[in-house]
Amino acid sequence: xxxxxxxASPAGVKAEVGKLEFLRGxxxxxxxxxxxxxxxxxxxxxVGRRLxxxxxxxxxxxxxxxxxxxxxxxxxxxxxxxxxxxxxxAVSARESKAERTMRDTLAERGKAGxxxxxxxxxxxxxxxxxxxxxxxxxxxxxxxxxxxxxxxxAMAQAVPRLPRDHGHLGALDASxxxxxxxxxxxxxxxxxxxxxxxxxxxxAVEILRELNATxxxxxxxxxxxxxxxxPATATCTAPRTAPTDPQALCRDRDxxxxxxxxxx
Numbered sequence: 001x002x003x004x005x006x007x008a009s010p011a012g013v014k015a016e017v018g019k020l021e022f023l024r025g026x027x028x029x030x031x032x033x034x035x036x037x038x039x040x041x042x043x044x045x046x047v048g049r050r051l052x053x054x055x056x057x058x059x060x061x062x063x064x065x066x067x068x069x070x071x072x073x074x075x076x077x078x079x080x081x082x083x084x085x086x087x088x089x090a091v092s093a094r095e096s097k098a099e100r101t102m103r104d105t106l107a108e109r110g111k112a113g114x115x116x117x118x119x120x121x122x123x124x125x126x127x128x129x130x131x132x133x134x135x136x137x138x139x140x141x142x143x144x145x146x147x148x149x150x151x152x153x154a155m156a157q158a159v160p161r162l163p164r165d166h167g168h169l170g171a172l173d174a175s176x177x178x179x180x181x182x183x184x185x186x187x188x189x190x191x192x193x194x195x196x197x198x199x200x201x202x203x204a205v206e207i208l209r210e211l212n213a214t215x216x217x218x219x220x221x222x223x224x225x226x227x228x229x230x231p232a233t234a235t236c237t238a239p240r241t242a243p244t245d246p247q248a249l250c251r252d253r254d255x256x257x258x259x260x261x262x263x264x
Contacts (some may be wrong), residue, residue, distance in 0.1 A: 008086040013083065021189060033069065063261035083186060083189065087186045102170075116154045116158075
């Protein structure tokens with residue numbers, strides 16, 4: 001418990017989740033210390049962290065138990081914050097990597113499509129020219145102005161159309177195995193909630209939690225339409241909250257839904 005996280009890696013995230021489960025097993029998340037002012041709770045928790053077990057045992061009962069209980073309750077809050085923060089860092093890092101990959105792919109795609117873009121410009125110049133009769137357009141395109149050779153070359157360079165997210169989801173798929181190393185543990189340990197705009201997202205999180213718990217991979221047929229790879233999506237993080245109400249705050253984004261993490 002005294003060793004803090006080093007980096008937002010799968011092992012680091014799971015280690016913090018283990019600490020959180022240990023504290024909850026002691027009932028620390030159910031402690032109600034609201035009668036104590038926040039500053040007093042933080043002070044007692046700080047004192048508890050500095051004391052050794054022997055030094056704490058030598059304190060009189062009126063001081064020993066408030067320090068111990070406050071330390072447990074505050075440690076639950078702190079560890080929950082660490083879990084959520086590291087989870088956000090780990091997922092955001094992979095999302096940023098996917099976005100960079102997508103941009104690089106789009107740049108290469110743009111370079112490779114220069115000839116096709118030049119062809120489009122020449123086609124538009126012919127089609128939009130009011131001095132050219134409609135009957136002449138086809139002949140100019142297939143003949144002296146552009147020619148079949150150029151048209152066939154452009155057709156040979158054709159690539160599949162990009163999805164609405166310009167390939168962001170496809171780039172994120174490469175991190176699927178990495179994400180599933182720790183996402184099931186976090187989803188099982190941290191309850192998520194959100195506003196009306198995040199209704200489908202919260203439902204998707206519950207479905208993922210159920211899939212992880214049962215070891216299945218298929219999304220139920222009766223799942224809400226918004227949870228089955230629709231364009232409207234969101235990502236989740238959680239705020240600093242009391243251990244008795246560790247709800248997550250969801251911020252909506254206009255991108256496609258990633259594949260659900262498979263059971264770990």
